[in-house]
Amino acid sequence: RHRAGAGGTAPGPAAAMKVIEQKLKKVLDLHTESPEITESLDALATFYGRRGNTLEARRSLRSDLERQGLHLARAFADEFADLEAAFGEVEGYVDAISDGCDRLQARLGRTEARTNAFLAAADEMQSERQRLADRARRVEGFLDQFELSPAQRAAIHSDPVDEDDGDAFFAALAKVQLIRSRCTALLSHSSQSVGVDIxxxxxxxxxxxxxRLFAWVERWCVAQEGRDADADAAGAAFLRSALAVLREREVYFRQAQRAVATLRRRALVDRFMAALTVGGPQGVPRPIDMHAHDPHRYVGDMLAWLHVAFATEREALQGSFGRAEAGRAEAAASAASAVAVASCCVLAAACCGRHTPT
Known part of the structure; x- marks a missing residue:
């Protein structure tokens, strides 16, 4: 049978024959000897069971196939029930893991925020450390230019001034003078209280x-009384340096000048008295008093000795006070004058028959 056409009328004999021919062609085109067709037919034969390949069985083949498919689907569902439960349990685990990952991610986010804050603080502290290090270097440089080191302070205040020929003492004093000049230059450009304090x-x-330097000069002069001051070469060298420094303080310098002049005067008088009464080493030359009976020779020998002694004292005093600068040469001449006055007093006393200075 065929349905009616779109217009409600049955198709004609030619159309029906054409449909039948197409179906017959499809049946004839089937390769029934192929393994797939054979296997399919064998599988269908099992559905008939005891009923056999009857017309009724073939008519109910479709419903039998559907029931068999439903049975297989139920068996498959029953077999996979445990697997479904296992998958449900796995899904629960996955959900728990997902929740844990979410919590961990949130914790990592908070940790990252704290870490970023820590890194920012570390960078800020590093910058502050660098700033403080730069400031410390500047302060250290400032202190090096405007402050004495502990060793330099000790050299000025406590260590012996003539230790190591006075190198540390004079170096520290030169540093003090340099700092004073720097402070003066600093104050001339800006008004800073720190400059005044320094x-x-x-x-x-x-x-x-x-x-302390003047006290050393006094002690040295006192210690040289009764001895040959020229024999202490190290002390004489330090004395020259000390007098050169004390030149900056007129009061100390004048007192040191008088102390040195007194020392040289007493030394010259002692040598003069020895020349009059004792003579030279082992009696050579003979004492000048040996010629006291001859006034001309007596006075001439004394004047000759004093001429040589004055030249020696002048050289010694110029070595102590310096001869290059006018002020130092004047100081040496003043000390030499004091020595000469004392010698003249001894000469006058000798000429008058007295061998002690007045």
Missing amino acids: LDAMAEHQEVAYE
């Missing part, structure tokens, strides 16, 4: 240095 501190150090 000047006050350096003035205190300088005053202590001058006082």
